[in-house]
Amino acid sequence: RKEVEQDPGPFNVPEGATVAFNCTYSNSASQSFFWYRQDCRKEPKLLMSVYSSGNEDGRFTAQLNRASQYISLLIRDSKLSDSATYLCVVNMGAGGSYIPTFGRGTSLIVHP
Amino acid sequence: GAVVSQHPSWVICKSGTSVKIECRSLDFQATTMFWYRQFPKQSLMLMATSNEGSKATYEQGVEKDKFLINHASLTLSTLTVTSAHPEDSSFYICSARPGQANSPLHFGNGTRLTVT
Numbered sequence: 070r071k072e073v074e075q076d077p078g079p080f081n082v083p084e085g086a087t088v089a090f091n092c093t094y095s096n097s098a099s100q101s102f103f104w105y106r107q108d109c110r111k112e113p114k115l116l117m118s119v120y121s122s123g124n125e126d127g128r129f130t131a132q133l134n135r136a137s138q139y140i141s142l143l144i145r146d147s148k149l150s151d152s153a154t155y156l157c158v159v160n161m162g163a164g165g166s167y168i169p170t171f172g173r174g175t176s177l178i179v180h181p
Numbered sequence: 182g183a184v185v186s187q188h189p190s191w192v193i194c195k196s197g198t199s200v201k202i203e204c205r206s207l208d209f210q211a212t213t214m215f216w217y218r219q220f221p222k223q224s225l226m227l228m229a230t231s232n233e234g235s236k237a238t239y240e241q242g243v244e245k246d247k248f249l250i251n252h253a254s255l256t257l258s259t260l261t262v263t264s265a266h267p268e269d270s271s272f273y274i275c276s277a278r279p280g281q282a283n284s285p286l287h288f289g290n291g292t293r294l295t296v297t
Contacts, residue, residue: 101284101285103285110293111290111291112274112288112289112290112291113225113274113288114288115286118285156224156225158285158286160282160283167282167283168227168230169215169227169276169286170227171224172224173223173224
C-alpha cells in the first residue's frame, strides 16, 4: 500500500463547476499536510496548507480528517486556469525528522 | 516569500559525461534540502535528503555513487549525475524548507536533463 494515495484522474469538468479531490495517507503519525499545484513541465507550487479546522483561500477549501486519515481539496467555480495536476503532500516522521511524501497527483482539466 | 533557485534549467549532454545541478536557497538558510526526480506523467520521486555538513541520505534504489550530493553550505546543495546515460534523462527538482521541519517545501524551478 502506498503511503500517500490519490486518484490520478483526470477529472474533466466544465468551467464554473465544483470539484473535489481526496488524498489518503497511511501513517497516523503524519504531522503536516499540504496541497501543491504542478503545471506541465514545471515545478510544484504550494497551493495551501491543510489544517484540522479547515482552511479556505478564495475558491479553494482544504480539510483534514485525522480519524479517517485523509485530506481533501475543494475547488469552487472552476476556471480554465485551474487545469493542472494537484499534489497531496504529507510530512511523515517524528522526532523532528519530517520527510515530505508526495501522492502521484490528480489531474484536473477544466473545459469551456 | 522563500525562494529556491535551481541552475541550470535545462541541459543536454552526451552519454558518459557528468552534469552538476545547483540548488540555492536565496533568502533563508537550509540545513536540509531534498532532491526529487520526475519522469513524464509520473509522480515526484524522492532521491535523497541533502544534509548540510554531512552525508546525504539516499532513498532505496538510488545509487549514491552515481548521484553525488554535496551540501557544503547552508544555502547551496549540488547534485552531480555522473557518467550520465539516456535513462537518466528526467526532470530533477530540488526543494527546501525555510522554516521548521513541519513547514511546507519550496521548490526550485527544476532542471530538465536530456542525455543523448
